[in-house]
Amino acid sequence: MKVESRLFLSIGVFFFPVAGVYAFFSHAEPVGSAAIFLVGLLCMMIGGYFRLLSGRIDERPEDDELGEIDQGAGDQGVFSPWSWWPLVIAAAAALVFAGLAVGWWLSAIGGGLAVIGLTGWVFEFSRGQHTH
Amino acid sequence: MAAPHTAPHVSVNRPNPVSVGTIVWLASELMFFAGLFAMYFTLRSTVPAEWAAQTGKLNVTYAAINTLVLVLSSVTCQMGVWAAERFQPVRTGSILAVRTWGMNEWMTLTYVMGAIFIGGQVFEYASLAHDGLTISTSPYGSVFFLTTGFHGLHVIGGLIAFLFLLGRSFTAKRFGHHEATTAIVVSYYWHFVDVVWIALFIVIYLLK
Numbered sequence: 001m002k003v004e005s006r007l008f009l010s011i012g013v014f015f016f017p018v019a020g021v022y023a024f025f026s027h028a029e030p031v032g033s034a035a036i037f038l039v040g041l042l043c044m045m046i047g048g049y050f051r052l053l054s055g056r057i058d059e060r061p062e063d064d065e066l067g068e069i070d071q072g073a074g075d076q077g078v079f080s081p082w083s084w085w086p087l088v089i090a091a092a093a094a095l096v097f098a099g100l101a102v103g104w105w106l107s108a109i110g111g112g113l114a115v116i117g118l119t120g121w122v123f124e125f126s127r128g129q130h131t132h
Numbered sequence: 133m134a135a136p137h138t139a140p141h142v143s144v145n146r147p148n149p150v151s152v153g154t155i156v157w158l159a160s161e162l163m164f165f166a167g168l169f170a171m172y173f174t175l176r177s178t179v180p181a182e183w184a185a186q187t188g189k190l191n192v193t194y195a196a197i198n199t200l201v202l203v204l205s206s207v208t209c210q211m212g213v214w215a216a217e218r219f220q221p222v223r224t225g226s227i228l229a230v231r232t233w234g235m236n237e238w239m240t241l242t243y244v245m246g247a248i249f250i251g252g253q254v255f256e257y258a259s260l261a262h263d264g265l266t267i268s269t270s271p272y273g274s275v276f277f278l279t280t281g282f283h284g285l286h287v288i289g290g291l292i293a294f295l296f297l298l299g300r301s302f303t304a305k306r307f308g309h310h311e312a313t314t315a316i317v318v319s320y321y322w323h324f325v326d327v328v329w330i331a332l333f334i335v336i337y338l339l340k
Contacts, residue, residue, distance in 0.1 A: 001147065030173030038166035042159040049155045058145045077149045078310070122296045125310060126303040132310070 001054030002063070008047030015040030083124060088117035154317040158324045161286075165328050168279045172335065175271050186272040187340040189263045191256070198252040199333050202287075205245035206326040209319050212238030216315035221307040235315055236301055242322070243294045246287055253284050276336065283332055286325045293318045 019036040026032060061071035092114035099107025124130070176183055215221075215235040225232035257277070260266075267277040297318050301311050 028177075030177055031170040034170045034173055035163075035166050038162055038169070042162050045159045045162065046156060049152070053147050053152075057147060060146055076146070118296075123299065123303060126300050132304055132306050132308065 005050035012043030085121035172275045182272040202249045209242040213319045216312040
């Protein structure tokens with residue numbers, strides 16, 4: 001994780017002086033000064049988290065210069081094989097925004113569908129055949 | 133020396149993709165708030181007279197107490213995460229024995245504190261409207277309600293996330309990695325929203 005961490009941290013550090021230079025030459029124009037400074041924080045946030053992780057986990061196969069592909073075999077994490085629920089949530093979001101053009105009553109229906117979709121999505125791996 | 137490692141591992145210790153994804157998404161949320169800060173500072177530099185006229189209506193002490201509630205809710209949230217990392221959903225002792233609390237108790241307390249923050253904000257909005265400051269009465273009102281309002285919506289989103297987290301915890305007969313991961317990423321979000329509020333509080337209430 002050290003490479004990823006250094007990459008994001010150094011990009012983050014780059015943006016702080018850039019924000020200062022921009023603020024100086026633009027006579028403290030607020031939009032760019034705030035945005036460039038926060039781009040620096042964005043990178044520092046990801047880089048800092050990777051740094052924290054690199055202390056918590058062992059070296060990964062990809063951290064080893066002589067690592068082989070098959071060393072990465074095994075548990076990669078938990079992934080959903082497929083799910084209909086994101087489609088329900090997308091339909092709900094479409095209804096909510098269509099409501100802005102058609103009328104608020106449609107947004108209300110979309111909101112109700114969003115509650116159903118979100119609940120189904122969140123609990124998909126807690127119930128039915130996945131009860132644990 | 134790759135040769136000694138070539139035997140396939142049963143499991144590899146790698147970063148949890150849910151946690152990494154949450155952090156990357158929160159970093160993009162930072163840019164959403166960057167837009168709000170940019171809007172606030174732009175209007176402040178173009179119509180400074182508005183700030184001189186309107187900021188006196190803010191009740192800084194009241195907002196500071198409300199801020200304290202939100203900051204302390206981050207502490208209780210973290211206690212809940214540590215309980216989740218012990219895979220302990222419920223308390224082992226009396227409800228008054230705080231040290232034996234599990235994740236459910238800590239996260240419920242966090243939820244209540246977040247709800248108090250939102251309730252406090254509603255009262256603050258009502259008193260500002262009473263003093264003639266609304267989103268449409270002045271440029272200051274627009275940026276004040278847009279910045280604090282979008283933050284408030286994020287807090288409400290966090291409250292909904294806590295309900296889902298507690299729902300998952302109650303549904304699970306065995307509290308495992310699935311539930312613990314949910315607790316951890318919800319806490320990332322909560323801490324992020326808390327830090328953003330501290331920045332907003334300093335900019336809006338202290339710097340004025």
